[in-house]
Amino acid sequence: MRAHVAARVSVASRAAWFLCLWLVLAGATLDDVPAAATAVGAATWTSLRFLAPGSSRLSPRALGRLVLLFLYHSIVAGADVARRALDPRLPLRPGFVAYPTGLPPGPRRNVFATLTSLLPGTVPAGDQNAQIFYHCLDVERPVIAELAAEEEALVRALYND
Amino acid sequence: MSIATAFEIMLAAVLLGLGIWTIVVRETFSATVGFVAYGLLVALIWVRLDAADVALTEAAIGGGLSGVLLLGAAARLRDAEPMAEAAPGKLLRATAAALSVLTTATLAGTVLLLPDPAPSLAPASVANAWATGLSNPVTNVLMAFRAMDTMLEKVVLVLAIVGVWSLAPDSAWGGRPGPRHRADPYGVLAFLARLLSPVGIVVGIYVFWTGANHPGGAFQGGAILASMWLLATMAGLADAPPVSSRPLRLILVAGSGLFLIVGLAGLLFGAAFLSYAPALAKPLILGIEVAMVLTIATTLGLLLSGAPERSAEPWAP
Amino acid sequence: MTEFLTAAVGFILAMLALGLVSILRGPGDADRVMATQLIGTGGIAALLLLGTVAGVPAAVDVALTLALLATFASIAFVKKGLSRFEADGTASTENE
Amino acid sequence: MSLVRDMISIAAVSAGAFFFLAGTVGLLRFPDTLTRLHALTKADNLGLGLVVLGLLPQADSLRDALKLVSIWLLGLLAGATVSQLIARAARQGGSIR
Numbered sequence: 278m279r280a281h282v283a284a285r286v287s288v289a290s291r292a293a294w295f296l297c298l299w300l301v302l303a304g305a306t307l308d309d310v311p312a313a314a315t316a317v318g319a320a321t322w323t324s325l326r327f328l329a330p331g332s333s334r335l336s337p338r339a340l341g342r343l344v345l346l347f348l349y350h351s352i353v354a355g356a357d358v359a360r361r362a363l364d365p366r367l368p369l370r371p372g373f374v375a376y377p378t379g380l381p382p383g384p385r386r387n388v389f390a391t392l393t394s395l396l397p398g399t400v401p402a403g404d405q406n407a408q409i410f411y412h413c414l415d416v417e418r419p420v421i422a423e424l425a426a427e428e429e430a431l432v433r434a435l436y437n438d
Numbered sequence: 439m440s441i442a443t444a445f446e447i448m449l450a451a452v453l454l455g456l457g458i459w460t461i462v463v464r465e466t467f468s469a470t471v472g473f474v475a476y477g478l479l480v481a482l483i484w485v486r487l488d489a490a491d492v493a494l495t496e497a498a499i500g501g502g503l504s505g506v507l508l509l510g511a512a513a514r515l516r517d518a519e520p521m522a523e524a525a526p527g528k529l530l531r532a533t534a535a536a537l538s539v540l541t542t543a544t545l546a547g548t549v550l551l552l553p554d555p556a557p558s559l560a561p562a563s564v565a566n567a568w569a570t571g572l573s574n575p576v577t578n579v580l581m582a583f584r585a586m587d588t589m590l591e592k593v594v595l596v597l598a599i600v601g602v603w604s605l606a607p608d609s610a611w612g613g614r615p616g617p618r619h620r621a622d623p624y625g626v627l628a629f630l631a632r633l634l635s636p637v638g639i640v641v642g643i644y645v646f647w648t649g650a651n652h653p654g655g656a657f658q659g660g661a662i663l664a665s666m667w668l669l670a671t672m673a674g675l676a677d678a679p680p681v682s683s684r685p686l687r688l689i690l691v692a693g694s695g696l697f698l699i700v701g702l703a704g705l706l707f708g709a710a711f712l713s714y715a716p717a718l719a720k721p722l723i724l725g726i727e728v729a730m731v732l733t734i735a736t737t738l739g740l741l742l743s744g745a746p747e748r749s750a751e752p753w754a755p
Numbered sequence: 756m757t758e759f760l761t762a763a764v765g766f767i768l769a770m771l772a773l774g775l776v777s778i779l780r781g782p783g784d785a786d787r788v789m790a791t792q793l794i795g796t797g798g799i800a801a802l803l804l805l806g807t808v809a810g811v812p813a814a815v816d817v818a819l820t821l822a823l824l825a826t827f828a829s830i831a832f833v834k835k836g837l838s839r840f841e842a843d844g845t846a847s848t849e850n851e
Numbered sequence: 852m853s854l855v856r857d858m859i860s861i862a863a864v865s866a867g868a869f870f871f872l873a874g875t876v877g878l879l880r881f882p883d884t885l886t887r888l889h890a891l892t893k894a895d896n897l898g899l900g901l902v903v904l905g906l907l908p909q910a911d912s913l914r915d916a917l918k919l920v921s922i923w924l925l926g927l928l929a930g931a932t933v934s935q936l937i938a939r940a941a942r943q944g945g946s947i948r
Contacts, residue, residue, distance in 0.1 A: 295640050301917045302644040302819075309647065316643035320636035327632040327675050355897030359873030362880060362890055371886050373942075387629035394931040395896065400888055402938035412885045412938055441761045448765060452772045459779060471787040472778055474828050478791075478798040479771070481817060485805055490813030497817050501795075501824035509831035619834075626935040627833070630826060633928065638823055645816065653813035658820070665824055672834055756857050756909075763864050763902075770871045777878050785884045785937055789891050792933050793878060796895045796926060797871060800902040803919065804864070807909050815918055822922045825929035826936075833936045 287330030288321065295320040328384065339434040346430050347392060350423075354397040361414060372416040374399075375408045376424050385436060393427055446486065453479050470512040474505045490653035491576040494645065498658045502665035507742055571720035573651045580655065581723045585712045589701065592694035592730060595737045599690060603681055605745040612682035616743035621674035631673035638666035646731045656727045660734030667739040678743045686736070693733030696726050757808055764804045771797045788832045795825045856908035867901030870894045884941045892934040899926045 295317045303309055361368055380386045382404070390401040390409060398414035413420050456479065460472040477500030484493035526534075563583055564575050570582045580588045603615075621627050646659025670676035679686050697712075700722055704713040714722050774797065777790035799818045806814025877890020903923040910916040 291636075295636065298637065298640050298921070299644065301914055301921060302641065303648060304914055312643060312647040316640045316647075319643070320639045323639055324632075324636035327635060327670070351897055351900070354893045355870055355873075358877060358889055358893040359870060362873045362877030362894070367880060367882075369881070369886060371883070382624040384629065384632070387624070387626065390626070390935060391629070391928070391931040394892065394934050395927070397893075398889060400885070400892070400934050400938045402885070402935070402942040410942065412888075412942070414886060414889050441758055441765065445761055445765045445768070448768060448772075452768065452775070456775055463779075467784055468778070468781065468787060471784075471791055471828070475775065475778060475791050475794045478794055478821070481821070482768075482798060482801055482805065485802060485811055485814045485817060486809065488809070488811060490811055490817065493817045494813065494820060497820040497824070501821050502827045505828045506831040509828065510834075626932055626939070627830065630830075630928070630932045634823070634826075637925075641819060641823055645820065648816070653816065662820065662823065665827065669827075669830070672830060756860065759861055760864065763868055766868045767871055767902075770868075770875045773875045774878065777875075783884060785941055786878075786887060789884075789887060789933075789937065790878065792930070793874060793891055793895055796899050796930065799922065799926060800867065800871070800899050803902060803906055803922070807906055812915075815915070815922070819918070819922050819925070822925035822929065825926065826932050829933040829936055833940050 284330045288325065291324050292317055292321045295324075336434055339430070343430045343434040346427065347395070350396050350427070354395055357397040358414065368415075370415045370417055372413060373402070374411045374413050374416060374420050376411055376421055377407055378404075378409050378428060379407075380428065380432075380436075388435070389428060389431055392431065393424055396423060396427065399424070449479070449483060449486065453483065466512045466515050467509075470508045473508065474500070477501070477504070491574075491655065491658075494653055494658045495661075498645070498661035498665075503661060503668070503738055503742055506668065569716055569719060570714075570723060572723065574649060574653065574655075576653070577649050577655055577723075581727065582714065582719065585697070585701075589694060589697040589712070592697060592733060595733065596691060596694060599737055599740055602741055602745055606681075606747065610746045610748060612680060613746040614680050614748045615678045615740060615746050616671075618677070618748060619672050619674050621672070623674070625673075628673045628675060631669045631675050635666045635670050635675075638662060638669070642666065642735075646727070649727075650724070656730040657734055660731045661738055663731070663735035664738035664742070667735065668742055671739075671743070678740065681740075681746050689732050689736045690740075691733070693726070693730040696729040700726060760804050760808045764801050764808065767797050767801045767804070771801070784832065788829050791828050792825070795821060795828075799825070859908050860905045863901045863905030865905075867898045867903075867905060870898035870901060874898060885938060888934050888937055888941070892930040896927050896930040899923055 296313070299309075299313045299316055303313070378386065378389065380389050386404065386409070390404070393411075394400050398418065399411045399420055402410050402412045404410065411420065411424070453476065456472060456476050460469050460476060463469045463472065477496055481493045481496040481500065484490070484496060560575070563579055566583070567573060567575060567578055570578050572578055572581070606613075642659045642662035644659075645654040645662055646656055647654075649655030649659070667676065671678060681687075700714070701712040705711045708715055771794050774790050774793045777793070778787050781787055799821050802814050802818040802821070806812060806818070871894070874890055874894035877894060878887050881887045881890050900923050903919045906919055907916050910919060
């Protein structure tokens, strides 16, 4: 019974997101109602077909923290890569690092990999069992610790079930 | 020289250079990648020329579908390249060069010989926009003033799909088009398709709908929807329907069919073939456009999928 | 402000032209595809700036379309373009 | 007021242009495919992000501003996905050049 309610909430929240997207794109006009309804309906249906409603609860405060951490990391990432690219000595120590993750394969691990592909000097290049392989620009940086911090923030924000 | 002029000269120079390189380079794959980048720059130029409708078409087709089509073709050709090693003869190459020069010279001459101001029907089409109730002049021309061209264009789409399907071997006739894509369900591609397809559907319908009054329309919207279908197919989340499916065939002819019916109704009850009664113009045009966007999205998606090559067995993801 | 934004478009365009060098040079196909990705992102930025400078609101819609379809060239490459590196010639790394 | 907005725009767009420069230089200078990938996706997405940030004060309405932000988000998703796809391909392709 509880799962049923959760699924309904999930459908409603997805429809609400797509409605927001429509309003941002097209604005709110009465003439648009049929098109908006079609777009939101079709998008929600597709989304539910491709991605089953999850069971996780969203924690707004932790999400805010995740966004801040992400923005901070993005800026550090960009600045770090820019520094290395423009430095005449080209200071790179590239290599692979295997990161042990607690996230199950599937959307959760995908979200994590996608987020961390924006971290300084790391790009996920595939995973196996409970490990994600990261290619790093500088293997001597504390990559594993940074990734662990990011994973913890992500779990707190989205997956604290 | 102002900054804007310098910018335009630079844009044109880069585009010209890239165009020449795309023609000169030997390797098919490189030329194809160059052409995809060329499309992006052309979209910029259309915006600069205030032709946002054309820029949108270039972005929707060049950014998604034609890139996939051409890169796929280049990969196939590369596998076959050792067989087709024979270079074209000198005479053939000279003829091709001469033809290209002639075409360029004719185009340049035509542009230079245009009277000033150049003849244009633009003011007339803007002045008559009231007749349709739509305020995007491009949509007015496409759907009302030159509706005949647009209708025939939809017929061409039907012919194109017939042409692609006719390449099917007899054993696969009625089956599903293209190879069966299987991807890691936990992979990056599947993840992207799960997130992006619904967003793309909203954007596609928006681009279609906004075409009545702003740049956009059925073709651009349909191309975006087709790209999303293609993305889901490539990620192994969806599959093309068998070509024997009756609903599918109905959708494929819906655009041109409805256009034709409305056109004939104009002949019977109104002034001429494809004439709309002023009171009904807007709903009629909208109805045709809805049918067209379905037809365009389905046709483009199927054109990209290719000829039927598998049985129509149901497919489990 | 308009002058500044036009100059910014010009600068980003110059970066795109430099990125083209990468398409010309390669050396691998992956490098060429990455250069297209760079040109795509740069094109989106240039379109947004241009839309503001020239007062063409629809430029934003063009940029939106490009952003939505930005991954397609790379996907096509990963799906089909890898035959050179693979023994069987059709599989991609995303395929099982 | 308008001056402050213009200052923000100029600062952010300049920073964005700088990251485009860094991304392009990295793409040209880094030694192999995987390292070039870092230059491309990181600096580039930040470049787009800062250009969007710089255009926000110039937007006519909240809706226009949100539209710009959604374009940035789409760009981020695209960049992150493409980098993973190509990195995977390069790692498994082994000697990808």
